[in-house]
Amino acid sequence: MGFHCTRVFSTPKAPSLSLLKPDLISTKVHQLNKVRGFEVKAAMPPEDQVRIPHVLTVAGSDSGAGAGIQADLKACAARGVYCSTVITAVTAQNTVGVQGVNVLPEDFVLEQLHSVLSDMRPDVVKTGMLPSTGIVKVLCRYLQEFPVRALVVDPVMVSTSGDTLAGPSILSSFREELLPMAEIVTPNLKEASALLGGMPLESLADMHSAAKYIHDFGPKNVLVKGGDLPASLDAVDVLYDGENYFEFRTSRIKTPNTHGTGCSLASSIAAELAKGSSVISAVKVAKRFIESALGYSKNILIGNGPHGPFDPFLKLKKYAHGSSRQSLFDPSNLFLYAVTDSRMNQKWDRSITDAVKAAIQGGATIVQLREKEADTRDFLESAKACLEICRQHGVPLLINDRVDIALACDADGVHVGQSDMPAHVARVLLGPDKIIGVSCKTPEQAQEAWVDGADYIGCGGVYPTNTKENNPTLGLDGLKTVCLASKLPVVAIGGIGISNAHSVMKLQAPNLKGVAVVSALFDRESVLIETRKLHKVLVESNTEIR
Numbered sequence: 001m002g003f004h005c006t007r008v009f010s011t012p013k014a015p016s017l018s019l020l021k022p023d024l025i026s027t028k029v030h031q032l033n034k035v036r037g038f039e040v041k042a043a044m045p046p047e048d049q050v051r052i053p054h055v056l057t058v059a060g061s062d063s064g065a066g067a068g069i070q071a072d073l074k075a076c077a078a079r080g081v082y083c084s085t086v087i088t089a090v091t092a093q094n095t096v097g098v099q100g101v102n103v104l105p106e107d108f109v110l111e112q113l114h115s116v117l118s119d120m121r122p123d124v125v126k127t128g129m130l131p132s133t134g135i136v137k138v139l140c141r142y143l144q145e146f147p148v149r150a151l152v153v154d155p156v157m158v159s160t161s162g163d164t165l166a167g168p169s170i171l172s173s174f175r176e177e178l179l180p181m182a183e184i185v186t187p188n189l190k191e192a193s194a195l196l197g198g199m200p201l202e203s204l205a206d207m208h209s210a211a212k213y214i215h216d217f218g219p220k221n222v223l224v225k226g227g228d229l230p231a232s233l234d235a236v237d238v239l240y241d242g243e244n245y246f247e248f249r250t251s252r253i254k255t256p257n258t259h260g261t262g263c264s265l266a267s268s269i270a271a272e273l274a275k276g277s278s279v280i281s282a283v284k285v286a287k288r289f290i291e292s293a294l295g296y297s298k299n300i301l302i303g304n305g306p307h308g309p310f311d312p313f314l315k316l317k318k319y320a321h322g323s324s325r326q327s328l329f330d331p332s333n334l335f336l337y338a339v340t341d342s343r344m345n346q347k348w349d350r351s352i353t354d355a356v357k358a359a360i361q362g363g364a365t366i367v368q369l370r371e372k373e374a375d376t377r378d379f380l381e382s383a384k385a386c387l388e389i390c391r392q393h394g395v396p397l398l399i400n401d402r403v404d405i406a407l408a409c410d411a412d413g414v415h416v417g418q419s420d421m422p423a424h425v426a427r428v429l430l431g432p433d434k435i436i437g438v439s440c441k442t443p444e445q446a447q448e449a450w451v452d453g454a455d456y457i458g459c460g461g462v463y464p465t466n467t468k469e470n471n472p473t474l475g476l477d478g479l480k481t482v483c484l485a486s487k488l489p490v491v492a493i494g495g496i497g498i499s500n501a502h503s504v505m506k507l508q509a510p511n512l513k514g515v516a517v518v519s520a521l522f523d524r525e526s527v528l529i530e531t532r533k534l535h536k537v538l539v540e541s542n543t544e545i546r
C-alpha cells in the first residue's frame with residue numbers, strides 16, 4: 001500500500017507585530033527570520049536575478065471576485081505583472097450588491113503592509129477600498145518609510161451596485177494625505193464630485209474643471225472617468241497632467257458585466273507603470289485592455305444580479321461559443337505601420353533600436369521587424385531590445401515571418417505571407433492573444449486569413465516597389481477589391497510614401513485602416529522627420545475624409 005509522506009516543520013509562532021512603529025517592526029521581523037533559521041536573502045548571484053514588475057494592491061476583498069483585490073490580481077496577471085495584496089476589508093458581495101462589510105483592524109492592515117513593503121519592494125502601489133481614515137494614515141506613513149516608484153489611487157467610495165464602501169469622513173485624508181503622494185488618481189464622476197465637495201459634474205467641460213481642481217490637491221495626474229456622463233454616446237475619460245488635457249474615447253459597450261471595471265482599470269494602469277511605461281501610455285494601454293475585455297465578456301453569464309463580472313483573461317467565452325476567438329487587436333494600430341529593413345539601416349549606419357525609436361517618436365502606431373538578412377541569434381537580441389522600446393510607448397511589435405522569434409521574445413505577434421507558416425498554424429503556436437497579420441492579394445486569400453484566425457491583412461504592392469522582389473503591383477483598384485471582400489482590417493503596403501499616402505486613404509475603401517511603409521521611412525537620412533511627415537499626411541487625409 002502506498003502512502004504520502006509530508007514533512008512537517010514546526011515554527012515558533014510569531015508574536016503579534018501590531019502597534020509597533022515601522023522601524024521597530026523591521027528589527028523584529030529580521031530577528032524572527034533569524035530565529036526561524038532561514039536566510040533573509042537567498043544567495044543568488046546578481047547576474048541571475050530577474051526583476052519582475054510588481055504591483056501591490058491595498059484594497060478590499062470582493063467575495064464575488066468581480067472587483068476589489070480579486071479584480072486587481074486578475075488584471076495584473078492578465079497584464080503580466082506580479083501582484084501582492086494588502087486587504088483592508090472583507091466584503092460579502094455578489095452580482096446583486098454588497099451584503100456585508102467587515103473592516104479589518106488598522107493594526108492588521110499595518111502588519112500586512114509591513115510584511116509586503118519591508119520585504120518585497122513593489123514598484124507600484126495601487127489603492128482601492130480604504131474604509132477608514134486610520135488605514136489611509138497608516139498607508140501614507142508606510143509609503144514614506146518604503147517609497148515606491150508610483151502610487152495609483154482609485155478613490156473607491158461606492159460600489160457598482162450603489163453601496164457605500166468608504167464614507168465621506170475619508171475625503172479629507174484623501175485630499176490632504178493620499179492624493180499629494182499619487183502619480184495618478186482615477187475618480188469616476190461621483191468620486192470626483194465627492195472629492196470636490198459635491199460639485200455637480202454633468203459635461204465634458206465639467207470633467208476638465210474637476211480634473212484641474214483635483215490636480216490642485218497634489219497628484220501628478222488626474223484621470224476623471226466619464227462612464228456615467230449622461231447622454232454621451234462615447235465613454236470619454238479625461239487625463240490632466242497639470243499642463244495638458246488628453247481625452248480617451250471608447251465606444252460604449254452594452255453589457256451588464258461591468259462590475260470591477262474601475263478596479264481593473266486602475267490595476268492595469270499600475271501594471272503598465274510597473275513595466276516602465278509613461279502615464280499617458282499606461283492609461284492608453286489599460287483603457288484598450290479593459291475595452292477589449294468588456295467587449296469579450298458582454299454576454300457571459302455569472303450570477304443573477306444586474307452587475308456581472310467580466311473576464312480579463314478572455315478565456316471564459318469559449319464555454320459559450322465553442323472555440324470562437326475575440327481579437328484583442330485594435331485596428332487603429334494599423335494607421336502608420338513601420339516595417340524595418342536591416343539593409344536600409346546598415347546603409348544609413350543606424351542601429352535597429354535607433355530606427356524603431358525614431359519611427360515611434362515620429363508617430364508610428366505599430367512596428368514590424370522585417371530583418372531578412374539577420375541570423376537567428378542577432379534577430380532575437382534585436383527583437384528583445386526593440387520590444388522594450390515598443391512596450392514603453394504602448395506600440396505593438398510584430399515579427400516578420402519568424403514565429404519562433406516572436407515566441408522566444410514574447411513579441412505582440414507576427415506577420416506572415418502566403419509562402420510563410422500558415423496563419424492557422426501560427427495561431428495554434430501563438431495562442432489567442434497574439435496579433436497575426438497575413439499578406440493577401442486576392443479576396444480568396446482575405447477570406448482564408450479570416451477563417452485561419454488572423455487579426456488583419458496586409459494588401460499590396462499597391463505601387464511598384466524596390467523593397468520586395470517579384471512582387472506584382474495591384475494598384476488602387478486591386479487594393480479596393482481586396483478591402484471590399486475582407487472581413488478583417490486592412491493595411492496597404494508597397495511603394496507608399498508621403499507623395500501618395502493621401503491617394504491611398506482617399507480611396508475610402510472599407511476596412512482600410514492605414515499604410516505600411518518600409519523605404520519611405522527607413523531608406524532616408526532621418527527616420528524621425530520622414531515618419532512625422534507621413535503621420536501629418538495621414539492625419540490630414542483623415543480630417544479631409546471626415
Ligand SMILES: Cc1ncc(COP(=O)(O)OP(=O)(O)O)c(N)n1
Pocket residue numbers: 337339368370400401415416417418419420437438439457458459468491493516
Ligand atoms: C503589413 C505587411 N504586409 C505585407 C507584408 C509582406 O509579407 P510577405 O508577403 O510575407 O513578404 P515578406 O515581407 O516576408 O517579404 C509585410 N511584411 N507586412
Ligand SMILES: Cc1ncsc1CCOP(=O)(O)O
Pocket residue numbers: 460461462464465466467468471493494495496516517518519520
Ligand atoms: C514587404 C512588402 N510586401 C508587399 S510590398 C512590400 C515592400 C514594401 O516596401 P516599401 O514600402 O519600401 O515599398
Ligand SMILES: [Mg+2]
Pocket residue numbers: 400401415416417420
Ligand atoms: Mg513573409
